[in-house]
Amino acid sequence: MRYLLTICFLSISIFTANAQQEVFNKLYLHGDDGWKFLDILALPGGDILYMINTESGGIQSVDLVKTDAQGNELWTKQYSNPNSSSVIFGNLALDGPNIVMALFFDIEGANSSIYPVYSVRQFLRVDTSGAILDSASLYVETNFSSTQDMISDQNGGFVCVGSGTDTMPVFGGSNKLTHLAYAFDADFNITWQKLYLRYKLTNYGTGRVTSIVPSHNGGYVLLCYTRYGNSDSEFDLLELNANGDSIGVVRLSADSSVSFSDVIRTSDGGYLVVGSQGEDLQDYMQIHKVDSNLQTVWYRSYPSSAYGSYAESVVEMPDGGYVIGGYIFTDIDYTINPYLAKIDANGDILWESTLPTGPEGYDFFQHLHLTSNNQILAAGVREQDNNDLTIIIAQFIDTTLITSIHNAELGTVTLYPNPTNNYLTVQFEQPVQQGTIYLHNLIGQQLEQRTLKGESSIMLSLNGQAGIYFITLETPNGRWNYKVFKE
Numbered sequence: 001m002r003y004l005l006t007i008c009f010l011s012i013s014i015f016t017a018n019a020q021q022e023v024f025n026k027l028y029l030h031g032d033d034g035w036k037f038l039d040i041l042a043l044p045g046g047d048i049l050y051m052i053n054t055e056s057g058g059i060q061s062v063d064l065v066k067t068d069a070q071g072n073e074l075w076t077k078q079y080s081n082p083n084s085s086s087v088i089f090g091n092l093a094l095d096g097p098n099i100v101m102a103l104f105f106d107i108e109g110a111n112s113s114i115y116p117v118y119s120v121r122q123f124l125r126v127d128t129s130g131a132i133l134d135s136a137s138l139y140v141e142t143n144f145s146s147t148q149d150m151i152s153d154q155n156g157g158f159v160c161v162g163s164g165t166d167t168m169p170v171f172g173g174s175n176k177l178t179h180l181a182y183a184f185d186a187d188f189n190i191t192w193q194k195l196y197l198r199y200k201l202t203n204y205g206t207g208r209v210t211s212i213v214p215s216h217n218g219g220y221v222l223l224c225y226t227r228y229g230n231s232d233s234e235f236d237l238l239e240l241n242a243n244g245d246s247i248g249v250v251r252l253s254a255d256s257s258v259s260f261s262d263v264i265r266t267s268d269g270g271y272l273v274v275g276s277q278g279e280d281l282q283d284y285m286q287i288h289k290v291d292s293n294l295q296t297v298w299y300r301s302y303p304s305s306a307y308g309s310y311a312e313s314v315v316e317m318p319d320g321g322y323v324i325g326g327y328i329f330t331d332i333d334y335t336i337n338p339y340l341a342k343i344d345a346n347g348d349i350l351w352e353s354t355l356p357t358g359p360e361g362y363d364f365f366q367h368l369h370l371t372s373n374n375q376i377l378a379a380g381v382r383e384q385d386n387n388d389l390t391i392i393i394a395q396f397i398d399t400t401l402i403t404s405i406h407n408a409e410l411g412t413v414t415l416y417p418n419p420t421n422n423y424l425t426v427q428f429e430q431p432v433q434q435g436t437i438y439l440h441n442l443i444g445q446q447l448e449q450r451t452l453k454g455e456s457s458i459m460l461s462l463n464g465q466a467g468i469y470f471i472t473l474e475t476p477n478g479r480w481n482y483k484v485f486k487e
Contacts, residue, residue: 004050006326014024018232035052035053035054035055035060036052036053036087036452037050037051037052037053037366037380037381038051038052038053038062038087038089038090038091038213039051039091039092039367040088040092040367040369040377040379041093041094041099041369042165042369042370042371042372043094043128043372044362044372045069045372045444046069046371046372046443046444047066047068047069047128048066048067048068048069048076048377049064049065049066049092049099049364050065050067050288050379051063051064051065051090051101052486053090054322057272059080060086060087061078061079061406062078062087062090062101062103062476063076063077063079063088064077064078064101064126064130066128066130068335069371075129075130075266077130078125079101079103079124080166081105081120081122081137082463083151084184086105086144087105087106088106088245089100089104089143089146089147089148089162090101090103090104090147091147091148091149091150091283092150093150093151093152094152095125095156095158097127098125098126098127098128098133099125099126099127099128099129099291100123100124100150100152100158101123101124102121102122102150102158102160103121103123103124104120104121104122104146104147105122107226108339108388109285120137120138121138121147122135122136122137122138123135123136123137123138123184123188130310134188135188136187136188138190138269139194146162146163146180146208147160147161147162148161148162148163148208148209148210148211149161149210149211149212151212151213151214151220153183153213153214153240153242154218154242155185156185156374157176157183157184157185157186157191158183158184159181159182159183159210159212159220159244160181160182160183160184161179161180161181161209161210161211162180162209163177163178163179163180163206163208164177164178164180164195165177165178165207165208165286176428177206177207177208178195178196178197178206178207178208179195179197179207179208179209179224179226179238180195180196180208180222181191181193181194181209181212181244182194182244183223183244190392192244193244194244196209196222196224196238196246197224197238197249199228200226200228200234201226201228205227205228206226206227207224207225207226207227208224208225209222209223209224209225209238210224210225210262211223211261211262212263213263213264213265213271214270215240215265216265216292217239217292218242219239219240219247220239220240220244221238221239221240221243221265221271221294222235222237222239222240223235223236223237223260223263223273223461224236224237224238224249226259232256233254233256234251234252234253234254235251235252235259235260235273236249236250236251236252237249237250237271237273237290237294238253239294248294250290250294252273252288252294254319255277255398257278257283258275258276258277258286259275259276259277259400260273260274260275260286260288261274261275261276261310261311261312261313261326262274262275262311262312262313262314264314264315264316264322266289267316267320267372267478267480268345269291269292270289270290270292270297270476271289271290271294271301272287272288272289272290272314272316272322273287273288273289273290274286274288274311274312274313274314275310276308276309276310276311276326277301283308283309283310284301284302284308284309285301285302285309285310285311285324285326285341286299286300286301286302286311286459286471287299287300287301287302287311287314287322287324287347289347298346298347300343300347302341302349306375307328307329307330307331307332308328308329309326309327309328309329309339310327310328310364311324311341311458312325312327312364312365312367312380313326313366313367313368313378314368315368315369315376316370317342317368317370317374318470318479318480318482318483319482319483320344320345321342321343321344321345321350321479322342322343322345322378323340323341323342323368324342324366324368325338325339325340325365325366325368325376325378326339326345326355326365326379327363327364327365327380328337330354332363333361334361335357335362335363336362336363336364337354337355337357337363337364338354338355338357338363338364338378338380339352339353339354339355339364339365340352340353340355340365340376340378341353358382358383360382360383360393362382362383363380363381363382363383364380364381365378365379365380366379367379367382372387372444374481374483380393408479410428410429410430410432410473410475410482411428411429411430413426413427413428413429413473413480413482414426414427415427415471415482415484416486418485419484419485419487420462420484420485420486420487421486421487422461422463422486423459423461423462424459424460424461424462424471424474424484425457425459425470426457426458426460426474426482427456427457428455428456428457430456431454431455431456432452432454432455432456433452433453433454433472434452434453434475435451435452435473435475435476436449436451436452436473436474437449437450437452437458437460437471437472437473437474438471438472438473438474439460439462439469439470439471439472440469440470440472441464441467441468441469441470442467442468442469442470447462447464447469448460448461452473462484462486464486466486466487467485467486468483468485469483469484469486470482470483470484471483471484
């Protein structure tokens with residue numbers, strides 16, 4: 001059996017209470033060349049980019065596919081490395097109006113007399129049409145390495161995380177696979193590259209970084225997995241400064257039945273980590289909320305199904321809640337359905353949604369993103385036996401609204417009346433000394449822009465038709481989004 005994928009795009013807008021409405025649901029057939037889902041990106045204008053690994057004639061390449069905000073496919077571009085037959089990992093990140101692709105190719109046995117190495121990191125900068133603007137390659141002398149996640153930094157560069165060994169060019173030593181992070185600037189020059197937590201490894205232990213987010217202190221927070229030689233394992237949060245130096249580590253769990261998948265930075269100054277605990281149809285979601293010092297605020301378990309559920313990814317919503325994506329076991333025969341749930345700021349579940357699964361009964365979400373118009377983009381995989389790669393794109397309108405939201409910088413922000421017939425007041429607990437507030441409709445059109453200079457409240461007019469509108473507040477310290485509904 002071969003693992004093929006269904007990439008599921010799910011856009012959800014939150015506006016009232018306890019109902020869901022499907023906007024569209026489309027299928028795309030890629031055939032048997034599709035191999036592996038790599039990454040997905042929501043573009044500022046509402047378009048979508050996803051990246052997959054394809055194979056033809058024993059040679060693997062990377063396909064970048066672009067759709068519009070309604071899921072209509074616009075184009076597909078293919079990229080490859082002439083010295084490689086295998087694509088191992090790939091990540092996407094925004095770079096102003098362009099996109100950076102960080103690819104990891106295995107070139108063992110391919111032109112080994114020319115490149116006596118095992119793998120290559122290839123960086124590409126492409127525009128929104130997929131045309132290559134510039135590129136660079138870094139050949140890595142290691143028997144294994146990986147890139148699991150990538151984010152942009154504050155200086156126009158990028159930081160990647162994954163796993164690496166002590167035999168990489170800047171190291172020398174024991175060949176242990178451990179936690180890796182490296183940064184490169186806008187010209188694709190490596191600025192720093194470091195390994196972490198090697199003291200935790202036994203002779204047969206391994207480690208990797210599964211996720212990275214910017215910290216609240218100008219550095220980074222890494223979600224780290226360590227597996228020991230005796231099959232025990234643990235998860236840690238590791239904090240780095242802007243130069244990649246470790247400045248603190250906190251253990252999340254030393255229970256080998258616990259597995260965390262994603263971490264996000266939250267607007268209240270802390271972080272949220274999601275995953276699961278258990279195995280063999282008995283696992284259930286685990287959510288861990290920590291403060292700015294990585295200390296536990298609350299820890300929740302959610303037995304959402306009699307047969308188990310798993311959280312793969314999470315996004316913070318403008319109202320201070322969180323939407324979690326993953327999968328749920330719906331019967332004892334290991335049938336897996338895509339799963340979404342929303343929790344409030346205290347971890348209480350507001351709603352849950354189980355989506356239909358494919359004919360093989362093995363679909364799940366891997367990635368969630370919040371789009372520029374505050375919708376949720378979800379991507380996942382499907383296992384099939386017919387060697388076909390199918391893309392599912394679906395959009396839903398969901399229903400929850402919290403009109404008073406606490407913000408670490410602004411205090412409580414209140415929008416009223418909500419729903420409204422026309423005029424809306426936005427009230428700030430603390431006056432906004434410098435900022436801009438924007439009003440957009442559901443399709444992303446800007447309807448109004450106002451400058452804030454010490455105001456504690458502002459009134460906006462929603463002159464358009466009934467439906468969902470989005471309020472965006474920008475200050476020098478951040479950007480916040482809120483939803484309102486016009487009757």
